[in-house]
Amino acid sequence: MSEFKAIDNKVLDAKLVGPLALLLGKWQGETGMDIAPEPDGVEENAFYETLEFKLVGDVSNAEEQDLGIVQYEQIVRRKRDDKLIHHQLGYWTWDAESQTICNGFTIPRRVSLLAGGTVEYINNKMIIFVEAENGSDTWGITEAAFMREKANTKSFSQTLEVEGDRLHYQQTTVVDIYGESGFEHTDENTLT
Ligand code: HEM
Structure with missing residues (x-):
């Protein structure tokens, strides 16, 4: 795998796309588990989802930073009643120079964030870890006043x-x- 075609048909090299290449495509998972807050405690939702990644291309920032870009859409439904319980639109970006990866996304509750971090490879497994914190000037979280x-x-x-x-x-x-x-609102799933 040495080159990739962006949505404008531009050819991107593998270095620019980096770890994002392994995300591309449509993934499906049936064994998700969500732990969400409720006024009287905790709600547990078994869920299924689709997670689709598409290569967008690249962007340069301030003529200095070159990022590879993948866009994604996550659609999550509760098994019990097929209700849509989560929708998420975002971009993963890779900066080969600083070897940093970022998951920037918005959810319709009026919350957006930029979670940044690193990638490591152990044997044949790629492991990405990203995080964001409200108030951080590195990787932060923005939300509407009601949510705040x-x-x-x-x-x-x-x-x-x-x-x-x-x-x-x-x-x-x-x-x-x-x-x-x-409250620790957690989500986990395995997709293929
Ligand atoms: C697979 C991923 C996720 C699922 C399945 C999920 C599902 C849920 C569910 C079922 C609730 C309970 C409230 C309701 O019934 O509407 C909830 C609440 C909430 N979620 Fe998520 N969520 C996910 C990811 C996220 C992410 C990534 C964020 C933000 C970064 C987030 C932020 C919130 C917030 C702030 C609430 C509290 C709002 C409320 O309960 O009224 N969730 N989520």
Whole structure:
């Protein structure tokens, strides 16, 4: 795998795309588990999802930084009633120079964030770890005033592993909600 075609048909080299190449395509997972906050405690939702990554291309920032870009859409439905319980649109970007990766996304609850981190390879497995923290001037979180007051996202961390045609992720979103601080809203799934 040495070159990639961007949406404008420009040919990108593998160095620019880096680890993003292993994400490309449409993934499906049936064994997801979500732990979410409820006024009277915790809600557990078994879920299934699709996660689709498409190569966008590249961008240069301030004539200095060159990023490879992948866009994605995540659609999550609860098994019990097929209800859409999560939708997410975002970009993964790779900076070959600093060897940093970033998952920047928006969810319709009016929360957006830039989670940044690193990639490592162990045997045939790629392991990505990214995190964001509210108030950070490195990788931060933005939310609407209502959310800041009522359901404040304090931090987000995600580990995503790809090995062949298997993608596994685990993520923790820490939320202050219903008068309690530090609720650990977690999501995990394995996709192929
Ligand atoms: C697979 C991923 C996810 C699933 C399945 C999921 C699902 C849920 C569910 C079921 C709730 C309970 C409230 C409701 O019934 O609507 C909830 C609440 C919430 N989620 Fe997520 N979520 C996911 C990821 C995220 C992410 C990545 C963030 C932010 C970075 C986030 C932020 C929130 C917040 C702030 C709430 C509290 C709002 C409320 O309960 O009224 N979630 N989520």
